[in-house]
Amino acid sequence: MYVGKPLPRPEDFRFLTGRGKYVDDIKLPRCASAGFLRSPHAHARILRLDASRALKRPGVIRIVTAQDWAKAGHGKLVCVHPMPSSDGQPMREVLRPAFAAEEVHHVGDVLAAVVAETRHQVLDALDAIEVEYEPLPTLSVTARALDDGAPVVHEQLGSNLISEILRGDPSLAKQAFARAAHVTALTLDSNRLAGNPLEPRCYLASYEPETDHCTLWATTQVPHMLRRWICKYALNIPEHKLRVIAPDVGGGFGNKVNFHVEVSTIVWMSRELGRPVKWTATRSETLQSDTQARDHATEARMAFAADGKILALQVDTIACLGGYLSNFAPSIPGNSYPQTITGLYTTPALDLRVRTVYTNTVPIDAYRGSGRPEATWVNERLLENAAREMGIDVVEIRRRNLLQSSDFPYKTPVGRVYDCGNPPALLNRLVEMAKYKELRQEQAELRKEGKLMGIGIAAFLDKSGTGPSRQLSTRGGLHGGFESATIRVHSDGKVTVLSGSHSHGQGHSITFSQIAADRLGLPIEDIAVVQGDTDRVPYGNGTWGSRSASVGGTAIYRASETVLAKARRLAAHLLECNPDDLDYENTLFFVKGTNRKLSFAEVADAAYHGASYPSDPGFEPGLECTIFYDPPDLNDPQAMHLAVVLVDERIGRVRIREYYTVDDCGTMINPMIIEGQVQGGLGQGIGQAMMEHVIYDPDTGQLLTGTFMDYAMPRASDMPPLQSDYLCVPAPSNPLGVKGGSETGTIGPPAAIGNAVVDALWHLGVRSIELPITPYSVWRAIASASAGEA
Amino acid sequence: MATVRISLTVNGKPVVSDVEPRWPLVEFLREHLGLTGTHVGCDTSQCGACTVHVDGVALRSCTLFAVQADGCDVKTIESVSAGNELHPMQAAFHQHHALQCGFCTPGMIMSALDLVRREGYELSEETIRQNLEGNICRCTGYYNIIKAIGAGAKAMRNASAG
Amino acid sequence: MYAFEYRRPATLEDACKALDSLAESKPLAGGMSIVPVMRQRLASPAALIDLGRIDALKGIGVPDGRLRIGAMTTHFAVSRSELVRSKIPALAQLAGGIGDPLVRNRGTIGGSLAHNDPAACYPASVLALDATIHTDRRDIVADDFIVGTFSTALAPPEIIVAVSFPPPDAAAYIKFINASSRFSIVGVFVARSGGTVRVGVTGAGHHAFRCRPLEATLMTAFDPQAARAARLPSDELISDINGSAAFRAHVIPELAARAVEHCMAGTSGAIV
Secondary structure, eight states, X not given: OOTTSOOOOTTHHHHHTTOOOBGGGOOOTTOEXXXXXXXXXXXXXXXXXXXXXXXXXXXXXXXXXXXHXXXXXXXXXXXXXXXXXXTSOOOOOOXXXXXXXXXXXXXXXXXXXXXXXXXXXXXXXXXXXXXXXXXXXXXXXXXXXXXXXXXOSSGGGSSSEEEEEEEEOHHHHHHHHHTOSEEEEEEOOEEEEEOOOSSOOEEEEEEXXXXXXXXXXXXXXXXXXXXHHIIIIIIOOOGGGEEEEOOBOOOOTTTTSOOOHHHHHHHHHHHHHTSOEEEEOOHHHHHHXXXXXEEEEEEXXXXXXXXXXXXXXXXXXXXXXXXXBOSSTTHIIIIXXXXXXXXXXXXXXXXXXXXXXXXSSOXXXXXXXXXXXXXXXXXXXXXXXXXXXXXXXXXXXXXXXXXXXXXXXXXXXXXXEEOOOOHHHHHHHHHHHHTHXXXXXXXXXXXXXXXXXXXXXXXXXXXXXXXXXXXXXXXXXXXXXXXXXXXXXXXXXXXXXXXXXXXXXXXXXXXXXXXXXXXXXXXXXXXEEEESBTTTSOOOOOSOTTOIIIIIIHHHHHHHHHHHHHHHHXXXXXXXXXXXXXXXXXXXXXXXXXXXXXXXXXXXXXXXHOSSOOOXXXXXXXXXXXXXXXXXXXXXXEEEEEEEXXXXXXXXXXXXXXXXXXXXXXXXXXXXXXXXXXXXXXHHHHHHHHTOOOOBOTTTOOBSOOSTTTSOOOOGGGSOXXXXXXXXXXXXXXXXXXXXXXXXXXXXHHHHHHHHHXXXXXXXXXXXXXXXOXXXXXXXXXXXXXXXXX | OOOEEEEEEETTEEEEEEEOTTOBHHHIXXXXXXXXXXXXXXXXXOSOTTEEEETTEEEETTSSBGGGGTXXXXXXXXGTSBXXXXXXXXXXXXXXXXXXXXXXXXXXXXXXXXXXXXXXXXXXXXXXXXXXXXXXXXXSOSHHHHHHHHHHHHHHHHHHHO | OOOOXXXXXXXXXXXXXXXXXXXXXXXXXXXXXXXXXXXXXXXXOSEEEEOTTOGGGOOEEXXXXXXXXXXXXXXXXXXXXXXXXXXXXXXXXXXXXXSOHHHHHHOBHHHHHHHOOTTOSHHHHHHHTTOEEEESSOEEEHHHHEEEXXXXXXXXXXXXEEEEEOOOSXXXXXXXXXXXXXXXXXXXXXXXXXXXXXXXXXXXSSSXXXXXXXXXXXXXXXXXXXXXXXXXXXXXXXXXXXXXXXXXXXXXXXXXXXXXXXXXHTOOEEEO
């Protein structure tokens, strides 16, 4: 049995020895270099763009702008996951243009592309393009986007509203608030983040006129979707003329799910010029051009009965989507956020309003957690503040409100049905691991010495395994949620697994091998996994939203089942017996009660020889199976985090002294991989909690965090001592029992740490803390509390 | 642009080349010598993905010009393993799942080896943590990297003793 | 990166000649400050004169009782030097906390001081320790050396040859670290010699400066509580994404108080 074991990864060898093949590593002869001219203004009219001087610079081959894009008959960078308003009105859509034509709407907005022989020449040419701008009033503060008199990002729309999503029952909620024994209210904004995978985006396209075919090597999480979108929406070219290869990709986290102007232009230019063209982003460019994340302005209230039971939750969120609509963006505040806003608690009434808005900032889209960190921040901060206000222990208030395992499947006020789980067991394990009672005692003792220790918890839900394709389409989604798998047995009995999922660090190769090897009853050394090539792998929807194990893995499982069933049938035929008379063990088919046997390899050999096979209708030579698996449901991982912090209140420095996590991620195929995912997620979650922040100047929209000098990336010394455990309830919706495991790490920390810091400072009158929890943020919280503004 | 002729040793082999002064060493290694194991992850000399050894000392190859490496002994990640056999530090990274996407990994290994050179084979968790300030990883959360470096250092001591 | 000419002279004399004769040339020390700026195309010297091979610029000694550090001495070397650790341990502590190990392997005291980043650590220390910057043509006391944002009293093609420090009776450096840049949000270096106390502050103004009010307070009583109770005006301090001027005004006395506590305990400081 391989499933359940922490087996190491085969791809490590090439990464460790510097032989990974990332897109920028690929060198092709005659390869030209590309670059993009980006707006330095957040909002401006383009009065004049003159590339004539630039065209004369050494090595320059082509310069293209919006006019060239239109002349070429190209299309749009379509939003593939729209969210209409709840009243049925479509979103007020302004897509990211390929190239800005009349106006720019955020710093980094693309106006032109240059192709030259070398990177240095591209940069020199970009410098020589003359642009005259007329700056326009700028809106870069999300909370102000819907104010009267706020600058309007897209004049033709009249306001910055994109859509308004309403969930729950406002009148039911109003009644609940009216009779509540206690109401807690907070402003709970979510800070804007940049995913910053360490490998910047890079695209290399090579068009060969002889075959009228283009190969695109891309840093993408979704090779098939990327091919489809470039062909169908952006460039209007036949799909069979474009091959997309995603080789080794250095992290994605959602940043590499989109199809932007850069990738479309690289393919376009290669086709036009008949030679390879490459673009590699710099980090500064990444911070202006990769999609960004979170950025909610939220006012929220929770109503309680006298015993601390939740009666209602009311949330009013303005969710920023940036200067244009990106490909998936509306679904994050519009769907993922509402689906998890009530978390793991029985919430009888909900009144949720989400208004998505434009601001003059880089477009927002998916990033690890997508909507769940925002939801958890709201839900958990309200709950713990209420607990303290009502004099109820924060663990106890959760005991009173948590869903019990018998409550599942549980239908939330939003309509989503949570599949399974045992939240009280998670909580028990968490407090046991952390020695909660002793922590409280220690906190009291330290307080006497004037030392401020805080304890905070986050209990939460994730949403994974997207998902049933029909469900996606009811919301207007233009893509499916199925996943492909081919199990190809070769004539010697070894196996290649082709998966439409795409690992960019998640270790699919070993995980999928474990699934296939177990299901096929073969040694794991006989299995190889192939991904990331649209010419080799049938259409898949790629890796995002923690879907690869539950959807991609199940596809492999099912295809393996089919292959094994066929092998069994053929073995029975060759052994001249009934398939039911066969046992299969240690790669051998035995006729029961005899010593007649055939190995799997011998069966494979026979399958490809084709000399003898059953006459069952439809039985063919060969031994392989391709399936497109459409999952019947999402799944609902759960987790709980506890943070212990020490606050050096004189300078505002927070040190996380200990951190605990308990996860229910369903069946753990490879515990080592899961643990790595939880820890990696924590790196990003702690980043959001403590230091990461994309900041735009509130007046000019200038990006103030344009490099790692100002955008704080967590280092090893920022990570706290950690203890983790797993209590897993298998998911009912897939035969593996798997739930997603890769995003809980990002979801818990803002709430857990925020709660801990407020806990530490509660006696000073602090009731709220702004993300990220920098020393300045802590100092402001203490200062405003002592000024009576808490 | 006028070029300068440089002569240096790269991974034990002599290299003579004409370079523009403005080429960072990392560009020379990646584009002109085909040594793509050294990576570029940022443009403010912070991420450490480009870490190499020059005259036995780890530094960022994005912040050194190729011309400055004239007469120097440069070692990149490609020199660390012996053929198909992993160096004890690399093996430790593998055993401890200290890499996910692999992009920061060459730089991490080169920094880890330099840490052993500076601080010896017995590395506390605290020492390792403090000495990884110059290497950013976005995937792992660093826990397994710290374990791997401690184990790798010990394995290096055993390998040198045995 | 814009194109430039490159020279790597073997002697100080050759370096000075090159800097004098090549228009728009700049000395290249460890490269930790100038190279990133060039990569971002924010600076474009026409020539770089690499000082890396000039032995006369390296080394640490104690001539005439002063601690003298060659301009091209790396942060790593300063942090590990037995001489520095015995004469001015707070300086070794400071050097060992600059940037990260890769920066410390290359960055130099001369390069750092010549660049004079408003949040760099060394400038605070030379002010607090009453150091002297020795150039190829004169000696400049620290108070006169630090002039403005990224600007010093150096008159190109003048270069720093060494920095010398009179060892204090006690000194400590508290670096309130900036999570993104790993420079300081604010750094405070306190040094006491006899009845004289000097307080060098970095990260809080347009350049490192001496905090005279705190110096006066601490010369009245070298007492952390006295420092802690000090109220500083914020009008000349900077505001940025890491904190307002008021925040910095609040933090400086606290960091100074902790530096004093370290001085009294005989320890050299901390990164907080």
